Amino acid sequence: MKNLISRLFGRNKRTPAHAMGMPPEMLKGLITSLEKTKPIELDCEDIFARLDEYVDAVLRGDDINTMMPDMKHHLEMCRDCFQEYEILVSAIEAAG
Ligand SMILES: [Zn+2]
Incomplete structure (x- = not known):
């Protein structure tokens, strides 16, 4: 303080x-x-920049709550980013 x-x-x-x-x-x-105010508050640009990293971690089954709690929090709160996330997940799943 x-x-x-x-x-x-x-x-x-x-x-x-x-x-x-x-x-x-x-x-x-x-x-x-x-x-x-949380010390690190990510904005949509930060989320977008790290979204592929986040999706990779989710698909690997990594512990998102521990590794990227800020990302998870933002995606829960922000509809736009969540849509980007869903698009990326389905694109990766479709690719195999
Ligand atoms: Zn956002």
Whole structure:
């Protein structure tokens, strides 16, 4: 958390948040929302770039939950990527 705060406020680590015009409750809310955000959030481009790798792993029967939990999470949430995933799986299955 110390690192996070120094990243947010740069070199002025000693400047209290309220002296910078930010009410403490706002600061608290900001930090809470940062904590809730997952550190690595993949976007659709990242998913697409690694989709063949992911499909290979699924078809091999690898443990996706351990190996690529972020990919799995995204595919569960994102319809577009899931469709790409299904297309790729059926293409690979059709190819043999
Ligand atoms: Zn997506």
